[in-house]
Every structure is written in C-alpha cells, then in structure tokens.
Amino acid sequence: MQRIGVFVCHCGSNIAATVDVHKVVELARLEPGVVHAEDYQYMCSEAGQAKIGAAIKEHQLTGLVVCSCSPRMHEATFRKCAQKYGLNPYMVEIANIREHCSWIHKDMQEATEKAVILARAAIAKVNLNTPLQAGESRVTKRALVIGGGIAGIQTALDIADAGYEVDIVEKTPSIGGRMSQLDKTFPTLDCSACILTPKMVDAAGHEKIKIYTYSEVEKVSGFVGDFTVDIRKKARSVDADKCTGCGVCQEKCPSKKTLSEFNRGLGTRSAIYTPFAQAIPNVPVIDRDACIKFKTGKCGVCEKVCQAGAINYAQQDEIITEKYGAIVVATGFDTIKLDKYDEYAYSQSKDVITSLELERVMNAAGPTKGHLERLSDGKAPKEIVFIQCVGSRCSDDRGKPYCSKICCMYTAKHAMLIRDKYPDVNVTVFYIDVRTPGKNFDEFYRRAVEEYGVNYIKGQVGKVAPQPDGSLLVQGVDLLDNKQIKMKADMVVLATAIEPNQGVRNIATMLTASIDTNNFLTEAHPKLRPVESPTAGVFLSGVCQGPKDIPETVSQAGAAAVKVIGLLAKDKLTTNPCTAKADELLCNGCSNCAKVCPYGAITYETCLVNDHGIREERRIAKVNNALCQGCGACTVTCPSGAMDLQGFSNKQLLAEVDAICR
Amino acid sequence: MSVNEEFRPKIVAFCCNWCSYAGADLAGSSRLAYPADVKIIRVPCSCRVNPMFILRAFEKGADGVILCGCHPGDCHYSTGNYYARRRMTLLFSMLDFMGVENGRTRVEWVSAAEGVKFSTVMNDFVEKIRSLGENVRLGDLRCKN
Numbered sequence: 001m002q003r004i005g006v007f008v009c010h011c012g013s014n015i016a017a018t019v020d021v022h023k024v025v026e027l028a029r030l031e032p033g034v035v036h037a038e039d040y041q042y043m044c045s046e047a048g049q050a051k052i053g054a055a056i057k058e059h060q061l062t063g064l065v066v067c068s069c070s071p072r073m074h075e076a077t078f079r080k081c082a083q084k085y086g087l088n089p090y091m092v093e094i095a096n097i098r099e100h101c102s103w104i105h106k107d108m109q110e111a112t113e114k115a116v117i118l119a120r121a122a123i124a125k126v127n128l129n130t131p132l133q134a135g136e137s138r139v140t141k142r143a144l145v146i147g148g149g150i151a152g153i154q155t156a157l158d159i160a161d162a163g164y165e166v167d168i169v170e171k172t173p174s175i176g177g178r179m180s181q182l183d184k185t186f187p188t189l190d191c192s193a194c195i196l197t198p199k200m201v202d203a204a205g206h207e208k209i210k211i212y213t214y215s216e217v218e219k220v221s222g223f224v225g226d227f228t229v230d231i232r233k234k235a236r237s238v239d240a241d242k243c244t245g246c247g248v249c250q251e252k253c254p255s256k257k258t259l260s261e262f263n264r265g266l267g268t269r270s271a272i273y274t275p276f277a278q279a280i281p282n283v284p285v286i287d288r289d290a291c292i293k294f295k296t297g298k299c300g301v302c303e304k305v306c307q308a309g310a311i312n313y314a315q316q317d318e319i320i321t322e323k324y325g326a327i328v329v330a331t332g333f334d335t336i337k338l339d340k341y342d343e344y345a346y347s348q349s350k351d352v353i354t355s356l357e358l359e360r361v362m363n364a365a366g367p368t369k370g371h372l373e374r375l376s377d378g379k380a381p382k383e384i385v386f387i388q389c390v391g392s393r394c395s396d397d398r399g400k401p402y403c404s405k406i407c408c409m410y411t412a413k414h415a416m417l418i419r420d421k422y423p424d425v426n427v428t429v430f431y432i433d434v435r436t437p438g439k440n441f442d443e444f445y446r447r448a449v450e451e452y453g454v455n456y457i458k459g460q461v462g463k464v465a466p467q468p469d470g471s472l473l474v475q476g477v478d479l480l481d482n483k484q485i486k487m488k489a490d491m492v493v494l495a496t497a498i499e500p501n502q503g504v505r506n507i508a509t510m511l512t513a514s515i516d517t518n519n520f521l522t523e524a525h526p527k528l529r530p531v532e533s534p535t536a537g538v539f540l541s542g543v544c545q546g547p548k549d550i551p552e553t554v555s556q557a558g559a560a561a562v563k564v565i566g567l568l569a570k571d572k573l574t575t576n577p578c579t580a581k582a583d584e585l586l587c588n589g590c591s592n593c594a595k596v597c598p599y600g601a602i603t604y605e606t607c608l609v610n611d612h613g614i615r616e617e618r619r620i621a622k623v624n625n626a627l628c629q630g631c632g633a634c635t636v637t638c639p640s641g642a643m644d645l646q647g648f649s650n651k652q653l654l655a656e657v658d659a660i661c662r
Numbered sequence: 663m664s665v666n667e668e669f670r671p672k673i674v675a676f677c678c679n680w681c682s683y684a685g686a687d688l689a690g691s692s693r694l695a696y697p698a699d700v701k702i703i704r705v706p707c708s709c710r711v712n713p714m715f716i717l718r719a720f721e722k723g724a725d726g727v728i729l730c731g732c733h734p735g736d737c738h739y740s741t742g743n744y745y746a747r748r749r750m751t752l753l754f755s756m757l758d759f760m761g762v763e764n765g766r767t768r769v770e771w772v773s774a775a776e777g778v779k780f781s782t783v784m785n786d787f788v789e790k791i792r793s794l795g796e797n798v799r800l801g802d803l804r805c806k807n
Contacts, residue, residue, distance in 0.1 A: 596745060648706055660672070
C-alpha cells in the first residue's frame with residue numbers, strides 16, 4: 001500500500017477563489033492510501049516545495065498528488081522536487097484543478113466537487129504507480145536549420161559561433177529569404193541588403209556552417225538528440241565546384257521570358273539564373289521547365305559559353321542523409337493569394353500591386369531600377385492609395401483572422417519614402433487601426449503623418465475600379481467624418497496579409513510538430529517556452545511561429561539558437577521512462593504490436609520462460625526503450641493484453657475511470 | 663421529452679497529451695466555460711485508449727465518453743489517431759448495437775491551439791448527453807449506490 005501525500009495549491013486566488021481547497025484537503029484524507037493532506041498558497045514556490053519535502057520525511061510518503069495547475073506547466077517542477085527529497089520522480093501525479101476546473105467554472109460548489117473528483121482520480125492512479133528509471137540517449141552535436149532567411153541565418157550563425165556544426169537547408173537557389181527582397185527597413189530606414197548581405201556572407205564563410213540551397217528536407221526520423229534527416233539536393237544542372245559565378249551563361253541564355261520569382265513576377269529572368277546579384281551561393285540554377293535544351297534538346301548555349309565547363313545537363317537530384325541533435329524550423333512566410341479579393345482589382349490592373357511588389361519597384365536592383373512608376377504605362381504616379389488589412393483581421397474565410405503585424409509599419413515606411421523622394425505625389429492610407437507597438441515605431445508613424453504629410457483615413461475601401469483613362473477609382477469610407485469617399489488614384493498598394501510558407505504543414509508532419517489552423521507552428525508554451533515546439537528537439541524561429549518583424553525575428557532566432565546550444569552542450573539526454581513493456585508470460589509473439597509501432601521499437605526474441613513451473617522457449621516481444629516514445633498504440637493492439645505502458649498502465653487508467661465514475 | 667435540468671451526467675473525456683489536453687488547457691487559460699460534468703483523463707495519445715476503458719466507464723455508470731486527439735495527419739506519434747479512429751468506429755457501432763446510443767460516444771480532433779473548439783465541443787456533448795438522459799445500459803448495478 002502506498003503512503004500518499006496530497007498537496008492542494010491555492011495558486012494565489014486562481015484556484016482558491018473558485019475551489020474550496022480546505023474541503024478538497026478534507027475529502028482527500030478519506031481516500032485509500034492517503035496519509036497526509038495539506039494546502040498552501042503557492043505549492044510550486046520554494047516554501048511550497050519545502051512543505052512537500054518535510055511531509056515526505058515526516059510521513060514516509062511513497063507517492064504524491066499535487067492538485068494544482070496543468071501538468072504541462074509544473075509536472076516537471078514537482079517531479080524534481082520529489083527527487084530532491086528522495087522520492088522517485090515518477091511517483092508524482094498532478095490533478096489539474098486550475099485549467100480544467102477553477103478557471104472554467106464559476107459555481108464554487110460545482111468546482112469544488114469536480115476538484116475532489118479530479119484529486120480522487122489522481123490518488124487512485126498514484127496508488128498504482130511504480131518507480132521508473134529514466135534511461136539515457138546520446139546527443140548528435142549538430143543542428144539543422146530549415147529555411148535560409150534572416151531567421152535561419154541568424155540562428156545558424158549563433159549556433160555556429162558557439163562551436164557547433166549547423167546545416168542550413170534552403171529550398172530556393174539562394175539564402176536571404178524575404179528580407180533580401182526588401183528595399184529599406186523600418187524604423188531606421190537602413191537598406192535591407194546592406195544589413196543582410198554581410199550576414200549571408202558570414203554564414204557562407206563560417207567553418208561550422210554548411211549551406212544546402214535548392215534543397216528540401218524529405219524525411220525525418222528519430223527523436224531529440226538523434227534525428228536522421230534525408231535532404232534532397234535538387235539538380236542545379238550546374239557543377240557548384242567548377243562554377244566561378246561569372247554570369248556569362250545568364251547573359252547569353254536565349255530563354256529570357258520566365259517571370260522572376262525574386263521580383264514577384266514583375267520582371268523576367270533567364271532559364272539559367274541566380275535569383276539576385278548578391279545570391280549566395282553565386283552559382284546559377286537551370287530552370288528545366290524554361291530551358292530550351294531540356295525542352296527541345298537543341299540549344300546548349302550556356303555550356304558553350306561556360307569557360308569553367310561547369311554546366312552539367314545530366315546532373316541528378318541527390319539525397320543526403322545526415323544526423324542531427326536538434327532541428328530549427330525557420331520556414332518564413334509568403335503573402336496570401338488575392339483571388340478572393342476581386343473588389344481591389346488586383347488581377348484586372350497592373351497598377352494595383354501588393355506591398356511586397358512595391359518593395360521590388362522601389363529597390364534600385366528591381367524591375368524599374370528603383371523608379372516609382374506605373375507598371376501599366378511606365379508613367380510617374382501622382383496619386384497613390386494604400387489599403388491596409390487586405391486579408392488580415394478578416395472574420396470570414398476569405399482572409400486570415402489574425403493581424404499580420406508588420407503592415408502598419410511598412411506602409412508608413414513606404415508612404416514616407418515616396419513623399420521624401422517624390423514630394424509632389426499625394427499619398428493616402430486607408431486603415432482600420434494603426435498598430436505601432438515597438439521601439440521607435442509610433443514616433444516613426446507620426447513622422448509619416450506630421451512631417452511627410454501622409455493622408456491617413458480611418459476606413460475601409462469597398463472597391464477599386466479601373467477607369468478607361470487608365471486611372472483607378474477608389475471608393476471608400478471615412479469613418480471619422482462619416483462620409484463616402486470617391487477618389488482617383490494612379491496606383492493602389494495592398495497591404496496583403498502574410499501566411500506561413502506553403503510546405504510548412506508538410507515539414508510539421510515530418511517533425512511531428514504541432515501546427516495551428518492558420519499553419520503557424522505551435523510553441524510548447526505561449527509565454528514561457530515561445531521558441532520550442534512541444535516536440536522535443538524541435539525549435540521555432542521567425543514567422544513560422546507567428547507574424548513578426550525583423551528585430552523580433554532576429555531576437556527569436558537568437559533565443560532558438562540558445563535553446564539548441566543548451567541541448568547540444570549535453571552529452572547524454574535522459575529519456576522518457578514511460579515506455580511500453582511486454583509481460584512475457586502473456587505474450588504469444590503474434591507480431592501485432594510491431595506492426596503498429598511507428599518507431600520500429602519492437603522486436604522479437606526467443607526467450608526461456610518459466611510459466612508456473614513449466615520452462616519453455618517462447619517468442620516474445622521486446623521493446624527497445626531508446627526507440628519507444630510511449631504512445632501506447634501497441635498496448636491496445638495486443639490481443640492477449642501482454643503489452644502495457646509504464647506510467648499510463650491499463651490498471652492506472654482504469655483506476656482513474658473508476659474514480660471519476662464512482 | 664423535456665430535458666431534466668437536475669440531471670448531472672457523468673462524462674469521461676480522454677484527451678491526448680499533445681493536442682487535446684493542451685487544447686483543454688488553453689480553454690482554461692482563456693476562461694472558456696464548459697460544464698463541470700466533464701472530467702478529463704490524460705493519455706499520451708488517443709491510440710492509448712483501449713476500448714476496454716470506455717466499456718468500463720459505461721459499466722461504472724458514465725453517461726457519455728468522448729475521446730479527443732490531434733487532427734488526422736498531425737498526430738505527435740504520426741499515426742496514433744488513425745488507429746484510434748478505426749477502433750472507435752468499430753467500438754461505437756458495437757455499443758450502439760448493445761443499446762448505448764451513438765450520441766453517448768464521440769471522437770473529436772482538437773489541436774493545442776483550439777481552446778475555443780474544445781469548449782464548444784464539450785458544451786455540445788454535455789447538451790447531447792443531457793437530452794439523452796441517464797445511461798441505463800451497461801450500468802453495473804452492483805457497482806452503483
């Protein structure tokens with residue numbers, strides 16, 4: 001029989017305001033096995049833990065039930081506490097009477113009754129707990145960063161500077177990401193390329209960093225400390241070791257009509273191309289869908305002009321298999337498609353563009369060499385309208401329910417830059433709210449309004465109608481003056497909502513990392529573990545976790561790097577001891593469990609079994625504790641009930657069911 | 663039949679640790695209320711739930727049992743929820759045959775980010791069980807007062 005201590009936490013007033021903690025203590029004392037019960041204001045505090053320690057000693061406790069917040073919050077805390085005072089950490093169970101009780105119920109009697117039942121279930125379970133020993137697994141001291149934008153680059157640099165090897169996998173032909181497409185950055189207006197390209201060069205030259213561009217993660221197996229990853233290195237058709245990056249092939253390539261992805265389709269590129277001049281690596285890629293040689297077999301100009309002999313039409317995709325201890329997801333974002341927003345005439349007029357397209361237009365290396373001009377006729381615009389929240393903060397399924405966070409600031413930036421360079425151009429911004437929480441952000445926005453005379457109108461635009469004279473009629477509403485507005489514009493810029501990059505769901509599935517309904521990766525705890533995925537060994541960096549600007553992305557990238565470094569600095573990790581175990585007397589060696597095991601953790605061995613005095617050789621399931629992750633699929637599949645999960649055994653779960661239904 | 667307001671059903675909710683239990687935590691931290699009749703049991707994965715546990719709950723007097731897991735494709739253990747889905751489909755049809763109506767059993771996918779969904783699902787499920795009334799089949803009279 002266990003000697004159980006029950007500890008009921010007030011959590012200040014979080015629990016005690018709705019749950020009569022004294023009543024819980026009083027009723028818990030009546031439960032079988034309970035020899036001690038007490039309550040305290042903050043069980044997780046040092047004083048609270050000391051109380052637990054004292055009780056363990058005084059009452060020779062063998063099991064603990066802590067009635068407190070979610071085990072996802074403090075199970076680890078109380079397990080450590082138990083260990084500190086000489087108890088096996090797996091002899092602790094948590095009754096979640098905060099998130100699952102006091103926070104959602106208002107009626108004290110009802111909440112108290114429920115808390116008592118939850119405590120009862122935990123007591124019934126702990127009565128059946130057995131001490132478990134955590135095993136050890138090794139750590140591969142190498143990290144993988146998926147995505148080569150500013151988030152991935154910064155994370156990789158920070159990890160590499162600490163002395164660990166890092167690989168970056170980037171699906172496009174160059175690292176740099178979205179930031180490389182930007183012209184200037186808020187709130188300081190320094191040029192994006194000037195602050196990004198040195199980092200790209202640092203990453204490329206770092207002895208601890210290996211960059212796989214034009215590559216994608218194809219398969220992930222293993223677990224924290226010991227992931228095995230297959231990387232598909234797509235065929236560039238150019239030998240990277242021979243290429244000198246002279247650029248002659250791109251100049252001479254006769255197929256020049258492909259829309260440039262880097263310029264958001266506003267310009268064209270050749271079939272053999274580097275996305276932009278500062279690309280890293282400076283090795284072009286042949287786009288096989290556009291290349292005449294690949295389409296018709298005739299051409300081969302690039303091969304002829306290449307002095308280095310680097311062109312290799314026969315190159316094949318290559319699969320590289322590497323081992324990693326930690327994986328950082330830094331897959332970034334894209335803007336949403338605007339096909340559901342016909343009212344803004346994006347598909348009808350070339351002069352309606354997204355903000356990211358405007359970045360390219362304003363960039364000196366962009367399709368217009370940095371001249372602000374209408375893309376339809378090349379004329380200089382006199383009247384520009386910006387429309388905010390296109391697809392952001394949207395309550396229907398056309399757009400996204402969240403705020404994209406960066407649009408208010410970049411629109412202020414665009415407006416300011418245009419007014420600065422072209423003072424005779426009128427700039428009008430239609431907005432729902434202007435959101436500028438950030439260091440020097442509101443000052444920046446006010447400068448746009450006060451110094452640069454940008455005309456901000458609170459209200460939405462209902463329609464943008466292209467006119468026969470080539471102008472655009474913008475119909476909107478001014479909410480503050482309560483009047484309809486009809487104005488002619490030469491250009492309309494849409495602050496399009498951002499969304500996580502296509503393909504992130506696939507990556508999340510490979511990593512078994514949680515993802516939310518908007519395709520943002522979920523953090524292990526929204527406040528206390530914001531850069532970790534709930535999946536151990538997987539970390540989050542940048543917009544893949546939620547909308548954020550460059551300074552925030554860089555901060556998060558550094559935070560993710562620190563978490564990775566903390567992990568790689570360990571030689572061994574303790575493994576979860578809640579693994580499956582086969583009862584050799586019941587197992588009949590049928591192989592059903594091995595078939596459902598997602599980790600291949602179950603094998604069969606012929607063992608000598610002593611079954612009630614009869615000694616015989618039998619084929620019996622053996623679980624590899626290093627591989628078993630403790631899902632429990634095998635326990636239900638087992639027809640003879642031989643397989644059980646330690647820490648969540650059949651008996652323990654049935655005891656909980658019984659306690660709840662009593 | 664009018665719904666008996668006094669009837670407080672016993673409802674067991676099995677929630678997987680990675681998605682639904684976290685979803686329930688989020689419902690809690692967002693203060694999204696659902697009836698206190700729902701009591702949650704944490705399991706590592708929805709595939710850990712043995713049909714036996716559900717039979718036992720009904721035998722011991724539960725009026726409804728709900729199993730919540732990660733969305734298909736998002737299972738922390740890759741495939742666990744697929745097994746759970748298949749097992750429950752069979753179990754629920756058998757239970758229906760035995761007189762435990764389909765409305766008393768349910769499988770729902772609730773992610774860690776879906777606190778609102780968790781609360782909505784639980785409110786709806788409790789409402790359904792209240793309208794069905796007390797479960798009399800599989801109730802083992804020897805175990806009940």
